[in-house]
Amino acid sequence: MIVLMSAFASQEYWDEMATITGQVESQSGDTGQERFDSWLGGWRMFLDHPIIGVGAQNFGMWIQDYFPIEEKAYRMWGRVAHSLYFTLLPEMGIVGTIFFFGMIWGNYKDQRYLSTLETKKGALLAATNLTEEEKESISKGIRTLHFLSLAYGGAMVAYLVTGIFISVLWYGYFWMLTSFYVITSNVARNIEEQIKNNSKTLKPENSIYMAYGKFDQVS
Template sequence: MEEIRRRPIAVPKERDATLAFFFLVLYTISVLIRPHEFSIETSNYIFIKVFAILSFLLALVSLRPIQLGSQHIYFLVFPVLIIVSGFLNGWGMGGIDQAERFFISSLIPFFLFSNLTRTANRQHILFYVCISAALIMVLNGHNQQQSFDGRFGYGIGGSLTVAGEEMRITYLGFFGDPNDLGMFLVMNVPIAFYFLKRGNAFSKLFFIGVLAALVYGIYMTGSRGTLLGIFGLCAIYFLVNNAGAKFVLFSVIMAPLVATLLASFGGLTSADSSAMGRLDAWYDGIHMLLGNPILGVGMSNFMDLHGKVAHNSYIHVAAELGIIGYSIWGGALMLNMIAGYVLIKKFEKRGQDEQSDISTQELGINKTLFFSMVGFMITAFFLSRQFTLLMFIFLGMQTASNYRIVKLSPELSYLMSFKQFAYCAMYSWVAIIMVYIALKIGL
């Protein structure tokens, strides 16, 4: 009997879609720096859409393998959820419009950044774009302040700061709101620290200047949520690097309760005349959730029912999209944050030889993105920025970093599993529960 020869199974060759990443870089520059808006003549050009479409199509054609993890799958469900919630709340076409908007401006960027940031070098390129954008925004803000004529201060592309209780700098596009500008600057602080630690003497001196510029920019935004974000970021950095896991967990659980109580007593926002109005919005948002627990009141319906935004991204999502929607949104955030924290604590005291072939560089990138997202999560507690593009850009880069580390150490794959996502979805409700308890005590 002839011996049957088995043919080896061909393993598909990985393809990293270099051209798709090139267009992703152009997209990132267009979104963050927005050079096409420097002049009125080119401000309406659709560079952002063109670069996003080209990057997306090239990724589908040339990227192998395409990574579809638990976050990707659940986010694919999100547009359907938005539509169903809209119809059940008597706003069907509005739900369709919101679902389309989410797919284009949130889901596609998350897919691109999480799949195309395949190497540490690619992540460095995106980091440099972020830092460059932040410095241009600070310079623009400085020019706005220096050119202030008693009513307006002018910057690039007609961006301006307006007289009021204080002059608050702005930039172009969605950075026209000082809160969004401040949030981005806070999220760049860990990136500046990353390069500060890695560079030579000249590089260290340069990034010390970058950090000073970021702090100056944060001050010029006049955003109290942003100021709380930078102070909170420093506190979380100290806790993560010096405190035990139990104390960190206790601090994270208590933070929403303490912040809400202090706000209700004027401790954090004594200079803000709308402090109680913000707390009333949080309270109304929780009651919207209790009245429509499964699918919420429908995306973008919070303002119709309350009159203003919630000024709290967590409550805003829970109120509009209910238990299912918030669990997906919060679960996606918590999955990355818990994975990042585990990696920091797992390798912080180990030498290079004990890091299971994970490079110090990759771990440094992961830690940087962890703290950038800490900055987002703190500022998002005082702002309704639940679907801002910044969240999905940084969430995508953080997801890519997690998957690169999992690829190097497959034993860590449980950190990004569907089972872990389910746990994280439950953990994310701690913020809502603690805010509700604080409101019952303080109001």
């Protein structure tokens, strides 16, 4: 896919990509050097407000006071940092940064849990008196949750990588993905708890996820 995109991308696209490093100036006047200067301004802003930052979405209100090139500073008011991380640090400070990466760590733990459940589901289901067909239906449900978590993980990595050069902190993607992780892991934990607590009476229709339809019909 990447090779095809590279082969068919227009020169206009490559010219715009070159503005990231400052090799070419874009039509809007934004250059790689200005991006790096904004990062430096953001770092200076963070050093002046290290604990709780200047407040959410306030980077643009403060950047003109910290932009390293004085003659350009006046036109930087309202501009973004061109980076998730140089938005996070000056706006939210150390406290907010800890919370942000704490949520990422929580997402990672949910990912690990869902992968582990996929691995041990056979042993869990073996302790029940379900029919093979019923076990397969529940197994497919757990597998679906695992695959969903892998999709979330890929999207999260893409978000964090592209965030190096894009101010995506307050876009909805991170918060939606985190919500999806929480919901999916909670559903999986409910299923596991039911399997463990009702090993002799569990039926697929009693599992919380079966209320949304049999997974073997959508997997």
